[in-house]
Amino acid sequence: MTAAAAGALRRLARVTDRVPPRDRADLPPRWEPSEVEGPRYERWVAAGYFTADADSGRPPFCVVIPPPNVTGSLHIGHALEHTLIDAVTRRRRMQGYDVLWLPGMDHAGIATQNEVEKQLRLDGKSRHDLGRELFVDKVWNWKRESGGAIFGQMRRLGDGVDWSRERFTLDEGLSRAVQTMFTRLYDDELIYRAERIINWCPRCETALSDIEVDHREEEGELVSLRYDLAPAHGSRGDGEGSVVVATTRVETMLGDTGVAVHPDDERYAHLVGREVELPIVGRRIPVVADEAVDPEFGTGAVKVTPAHDPTDFEIGQRHALPAPSILDEVAVVTGTGTRFDGMDRFVARTAVREELRAQGRVVAERRPYLHSVGHCFRCDTVVEPRLSLQWFVRVAPLARAAGDAVRDGRTRIHPPELAKRYFDWVDNMHDWCISRQLWWGHRIPVWYSPEGEMRCLGPGERPPPGWEQDPDVLDTWFSSGLWPISTLGWPESTVDLARYYPTSLLVTGYDILFFWVARMMLFGLYAMDGRPPFETVALHGLVRDELGRKMSKSRGNTVDPLEWMDRYGADALRFTLARGANPGADQAISEAWVEGARNFCTKLWNAARFALANGAQVSDALPPRERLSDADRWILDRIDAVAAESDALLEDFQIGKATEGLYHFTWDEFCDWYLELAKVQLASASAAEPTRAVLGHVLDVVLRLLHPVAPFITDVLWTTLTGRESVVVAPWPVGGAAPSGQDPDGGAAERIAGVRKLVTEVRRFRADQGLAPGQRVAARLSGVDGSGLAAHEAAVRALARLADAGAGFAPTATLQIGVGGRTVLVELDTSGSIDVPAERARLGKDLATTEKELVGCESKLANPRFAERAPADVVAMIRDRRDAALADIERIRARLAALPT
């Protein structure tokens, strides 16, 4: 039988005959999150803990949720974001704020429309087969049936949102906000309609804004073409000379209406004003001089396709060139009068190139040629620049205000490094194309008369008979830009708007700073008379896979937070994400991390079970100082310090560090040392009672501190410990007096450090000597009196498993351990000879490190400049360290010398 199997058998035996003591609190031996979390959440909701109360008289604290798409389900990024928001708002609630965390969803124009169109396609239909009205009905139906799956998942995570204030961007009230905003901007001439080159997705058949286009380096081809000079009018024969232009999209040459060179480019000066003949098409097009051309680049001559390139469009405008479109809305060549009409753009690209090659027009080809290509952020189709009539927001005046609000500190961006990115964007923002050729969304509130007259109508205004509404809808970011004000009731003067605006905090990913945050700043400042929508914007990073790679469906390295919650519980997932959250920085995650967090929950659970089983209790006041042991005082000091630290970190959104600190306190100090020391105290009649009080107190505070991050387990344990209603509404244990109400006791801390050192040293020796942990070793301690550890001998013996030195005590080894400036002697009877080589090896290693330490200190102290310039406390510290090293070396040598040979 293997040792493991034997252990398992013994374990089984023990478990079977273990009878739960009478006084053990009624906690199951194991934390089973799946059974407890759901009901616990519903209890919180039913109790109204998450419902904001404007009349409460408490200070308001408001966060609006970054609205997930109605099509979405909870992914790991949401889980992170929600954990952070929930942690912050739970702490605020405990601090006594009237907290409003407002939930809702975004109608997500393209994404949702795509989803429903995909279903139609299964039936072989398109949205056009249904017509606009029926299609939109169908989307609403879809929303009712399948939308908002994420809300249920948010409940599982434990999100403390106010469900009574749930919003959807297409709700009546929010739609009114959109229409009002549009009308105001229109009246202020901040919205206009114009024919411009916009980004067009030929699959979604709609315009996109600049930021909805993903640029990626891709392999394409660069083809250089020779355009020959056309014969001057009235003359005969071929022209004299030619010009070479290059393009990555050869098919666009069908729409060329000019060639441009730089005005100062002498190479081409003689051509300016002449015409070249466009191959295939046969059109004569002028050579113009324009500053936009870089004479250093390529040949210094550019083909001009005004309808399919933004720069070309501007050149065309300046030189009154025509702008014929050669691609329709699905990117099929059209209207060129060539045989390429009807071809898809990519087919045409090859066909045109081959035709030109056949005509001897291709003077050079580079393939593959790496260049940047834009893709639709929704469907990844290659975007086509296209000339079309669209609506735009004139952003310059709005953007200036949005920049200023951050510059003058009305809104704080956290971490501050990211503010620069915000400025870069806000200060260089192009006008924003807000019209989309979709059916799902807020329809543009502009009507046209049959005569072409145009009128923008606000909510409640009716168009004259016979007028038609603009068919386009608004960019989905238009309504999400209004989110912080529309959800609170704007444009009405609601109680909520007055109370909760500006919102206290926005927590969102840095990747959405431009898409969303900047837009909310623009609109919020405009609509609310220069009051920005947030006091603070806290940006978090992306969740990556365990190797730090970006997660993507195509890479197949995405993770499912729901599965992890099933397996390990919501608290474990939240704890993992919180622990890895450093402001503005990405974090890597894997199942092993979540498992570790689950283990922490188990640890906490067992510690609480132990404490409760031993009568831990929370009372109004701790026992008087003189009844407390060093261990009690030490742990009380520590919990005070940890509470203060973690509170300060949370205040600064350093959630990862706060969580890390609590993890280590709970595990390394409270469980590993205090609980072990408490066992000794509980065995003593006089110390047991104060110990129970300290255990109860520390547990109480730890649970409250951990609650924002791990709400479920802490609530179960805390209610069991205190008998109170819920930790959700318990007071935050920081602020005002220190939690324990005690002054720090440095002496106690020092003595406990001494105990830990003694115990660790003995354990080290035991491990090296191969003594089983269960084996008691007879020992005699001396020198403890002067070290201040006299009162702790029992504890040291218990933790280091040392038995009394009875009759016939024959020490085989002597450990000399420096504690508090004294040397404690531990003589051990290992019942047999000791492993001298092992002991010698270890002492040798200790000696080497200590000597190195000594040399470091000595050389510093020997440096006259050090004494001169270093601060006194540093000098003192180095001196102490040197003295300690000297003493250690002496001890180690003595022990080496004492070893039998």
Added chain:
RNA sequence: GGGCGCGUAGCUCAGCGGGAGAGCGCCCGCCUUACAAGCGGGAGGUCGCAGGUUCGAACCCUGCCGCGCCCACCA
């Protein structure tokens, strides 16, 4: 082409002027009456490279190398 950030233990990351840290992984030992989802002990790092500032540099400055991200109308 601009801007930002990062290179610290095998992996993921803290630390950001005075003793190189954590989690996971690894090695050894162990049921030790809260916890084997655990306990005890341990190994492992010229803190990317090169200069500089400083009594002292993983930490500040400069340069270089290697990664990553954001922005930009390189035809």
